[in-house]
Amino acid sequence: MKLVGIAGSIADQSYNRTLLKFIAKHSQGIADIEVLDINAVPMFSQDDDQTNSEVIQNLSKKISDADGVIIATPEHNHTVPAALKNVIEWLSYEIHPFDGKPVMIVGASYHTQGSSRAQLHLRQILEAPGVNAIVLPGNEFLLGDVKTAFDENGDLKDKRTVNFLQTTLQKFIKFAKVINMIDKTSDYEDEDLSASNKTDTTVEGVDMNDENWLDKAAKKVNAVEGDTYVKLDSGLLTVNQINYLLKTTPIELTYVDENNQFIYYNRFLPTDKMLAKRTPAQVGDSLEAVHPGKERVIKHVKQVLNTLRNGETDLVSMPVPGNDADHHVMHYYKAMHDEEGNYKGVNEWAIDLKPIVNEYLKATGQKLVPDPDNKIDATSGASKKPTEAVETKPEVDATSGASEH
Amino acid sequence: MNKFIAIVGSNSKKSTNREFLQYMQSHFQNQAEIELVEIKDLPLYKKSADKYVPELALDIAKRIEAADGVIIATPEYDHSIPAALSSALAWLSYGIHPFVDKPVMITGASYGSLGSSRAQAQLRQILDSPEIKARIMPSSEFLLGHSLQAFDENGDLKDKQLITQLDGLFKDFLQFVNISKQLNNANVVNKQKAAEFSWDKD
Ligand SMILES: Cc1cc2nc3c(=O)[nH]c(=O)nc-3n(C[C@H](O)[C@H](O)[C@@H](O)COP(=O)(O)O)c2cc1C
Numbered sequence: 001m002k003l004v005g006i007a008g009s010i011a012d013q014s015y016n017r018t019l020l021k022f023i024a025k026h027s028q029g030i031a032d033i034e035v036l037d038i039n040a041v042p043m044f045s046q047d048d049d050q051t052n053s054e055v056i057q058n059l060s061k062k063i064s065d066a067d068g069v070i071i072a073t074p075e076h077n078h079t080v081p082a083a084l085k086n087v088i089e090w091l092s093y094e095i096h097p098f099d100g101k102p103v104m105i106v107g108a109s110y111h112t113q114g115s116s117r118a119q120l121h122l123r124q125i126l127e128a129p130g131v132n133a134i135v136l137p138g139n140e141f142l143l144g145d146v147k148t149a150f151d152e153n154g155d156l157k158d159k160r161t162v163n164f165l166q167t168t169l170q171k172f173i174k175f176a177k178v179i180n181m182i183d184k185t186s187d188y189e190d191e192d193l194s195a196s197n198k199t200d201t202t203v204e205g206v207d208m209n210d211e212n213w214l215d216k217a218a219k220k221v222n223a224v225e226g227d228t229y230v231k232l233d234s235g236l237l238t239v240n241q242i243n244y245l246l247k248t249t250p251i252e253l254t255y256v257d258e259n260n261q262f263i264y265y266n267r268f269l270p271t272d273k274m275l276a277k278r279t280p281a282q283v284g285d286s287l288e289a290v291h292p293g294k295e296r297v298i299k300h301v302k303q304v305l306n307t308l309r310n311g312e313t314d315l316v317s318m319p320v321p322g323n324d325a326d327h328h329v330m331h332y333y334k335a336m337h338d339e340e341g342n343y344k345g346v347n348e349w350a351i352d353l354k355p356i357v358n359e360y361l362k363a364t365g366q367k368l369v370p371d372p373d374n375k376i377d378a379t380s381g382a383s384k385k386p387t388e389a390v391e392t393k394p395e396v397d398a399t400s401g402a403s404e405h
Numbered sequence: 406m407n408k409f410i411a412i413v414g415s416n417s418k419k420s421t422n423r424e425f426l427q428y429m430q431s432h433f434q435n436q437a438e439i440e441l442v443e444i445k446d447l448p449l450y451k452k453s454a455d456k457y458v459p460e461l462a463l464d465i466a467k468r469i470e471a472a473d474g475v476i477i478a479t480p481e482y483d484h485s486i487p488a489a490l491s492s493a494l495a496w497l498s499y500g501i502h503p504f505v506d507k508p509v510m511i512t513g514a515s516y517g518s519l520g521s522s523r524a525q526a527q528l529r530q531i532l533d534s535p536e537i538k539a540r541i542m543p544s545s546e547f548l549l550g551h552s553l554q555a556f557d558e559n560g561d562l563k564d565k566q567l568i569t570q571l572d573g574l575f576k577d578f579l580q581f582v583n584i585s586k587q588l589n590n591a592n593v594v595n596k597q598k599a600a601e602f603s604w605d606k607d
């Protein structure tokens with residue numbers, strides 16, 4: 001989870017900044033928190049629109065890209081400091097990066113009850129329509145007597161305070177996940193098949209659609225190969241060994257990352273023998289390049305990706321076109337996630353189930369007979385059930401579709 | 406005749422809050438002398454080791470000190486007062502205390518229908534903080550909603566009912582100012598308390 005922190009103070013020395021830095025330091029492993037600087041933000045004025053200045057654009061982008069925002073507010077004259085309000089005004093005028101953004105409010109003050117009123121005002125401000133942030137309910141974190149709260153390393157001295165802060169932060173992370181999930185139940189139209197929203201693993205500086213993307217991108221990141229060891233979560237293999245393993249796995253596997261870039265398939269068959277045709281030159285392509293034109297296919301691909309990204313389902317399955325008595329080829333699209341539950345792309349596999357069924361029948365001495373209660377359209381064969389959610393048409397193959405024709 | 410300072414809470418060149426205060430200035434010219442004060446040239450408030458306060462803020466403070474009362478017209482930005490006004494109030498309470506016991510009438514104009522009601526509620530709390538400690542006229546609220554459409558070509562308020570309400574409120578404010586003058590026995594002490602009050606103390 002990626003968060004940004006804003007200390008609502010432009011003072012040279014600020015306890016609220018110290019508090020944020022402490023939070024950032026102590027959330028390593030559960031969240032990656034970048035503390036933003038608001039010092040250079042000019043005074044808001046409707047007459048002198050500086051929305052496009054570098055400092056405001058930069059803040060806006062950082063907030064937009066983050067999964068959530070933590071604001072540490074001092075209290076000045078029973079309200080938030082003008083400097084903090086000033087930033088929010090810029091970010092609620094012509095641009096609205098806080099829109100739908102999960103926000104947690106904390107505050108440090110010299111007094112026991114300090115910053116409670118400022119926090120309340122801040123909540124009202126953040127919930128105003130032009131800002132429209134989604135503030136974590138309850139869970140006020142007030143750090144009183146701040147002058148004696150930190151040790152010389154900038155660490156909070158009181159264990160119970162640290163624990164409370166940790167609990168609050170964990171709640172916020174859960175809250176942010178849920179809010180972002182709801183928010184992301186976006187339209188499938190938003191799926192960017194051109195893969196232009198780079199992610200942290202995207203290799204920059206190499207044209208995705210270059211036929212030699214693999215070699216060029218590998219060089220760019222100094223990728224290991226051959227007999228170099230790679231530590232996996234439950235094993236130690238060399239790159240060669242990983243290849244041996246994947247190339248003898250009798251299922252066609254494809255990796256599409258969260259940016260909709262096709263970055264891998266386990267090439268164990270020549271292209272023309274594959275169930276879902278792939279070529280080495282396609283590796284690295286955006287999904288758009290893999291599916292040129294074909295409006296209907298594109299729409300369907302977007303729908304499938306979107307349901308997986310949103311978490312509406314973890315698995316979409318469908319039979320591919322042209323199945324007959326001897327073939328029942330299925331495509332499966334499985335959402336991948338990291339340890340924190342962030343969407344990491346699709347593991348797509350294609351497999352012909354018919355040989356498996358045949359083997360089973362042979363081994364157990366049985367044969368197939370038609371089911372008199374069958375409600376399935378016999379020509380398309382498989383159950384439509386799992387694909388209904390995404391309005392799939394069984395004859396369409398989502399991510400390999402166009403490349404086959 | 407009472408002399409009032411009217412603070413334009415907006416830093417916009419074309420401000421409906423300024424327009425409103427100008428209207429008050431001329432509409433009540435026989436009852437009080439109202440002088441408009443601008444905050445738009447004050448820098449953004451920042452603490453410093455030497456407690457520096459800009460010359461302009463010191464000048465405004467002096468004018469407030471000398472006045473019988475203050476009228477503030479605040480816009481509403483994001484359900485609160487603009488940073489520019491908040492910043493001005495921070496300067497005007499940074500080692501100086503012109504507002505202590507000063508009668509204040511809060512008004513405000515906004516484009517929306519609620520006419521800055523939420524900003525005014527927050528402003529009330531701000532003016533009540535230990536280093537400002539103004540005497541806010543109780544249960545008064547003047548909300549000018551849809552402020553872009555509120556004035557005619559002469560700069561007069563169009564809505565007769567609103568004018569009647571404003572007339573009544575202003576009369577009350579004049580009385581409030583007079584009563585307040587009689588309640589000034591503790592003023593010296595109060596000023597001292599505000600001056601001695603420090604957020605830095607434990
Ligand atoms: C002009 C001014 C007004 C203040 N008003 C309040 C206040 O209303 N309530 C409060 O708890 N602290 C108030 N304080 C003290 C702040 O809590 C303290 O300075 C706070 O800003 C510490 O946070 P920081 O180190 O991040 O700036 C005020 C300080 C200043 C300089």
Ligand SMILES: Cc1cc2nc3c(=O)[nH]c(=O)nc-3n(C[C@H](O)[C@H](O)[C@H](O)COP(=O)(O)O)c2cc1C
Pocket residue numbers: 046089090092093128129130415416417419420421422423479480481482483484485514515516517518519520521552
């Ligand atoms: C950043 C920003 C936020 C605003 N938020 C509100 C608001 O929450 N409620 C409202 O009624 N008007 C809001 N407005 C519109 C204001 O009503 C209007 O700009 C201002 O109050 C008019 O005052 P003035 O004409 O004196 O400048 C907002 C304007 C800006 C620039």
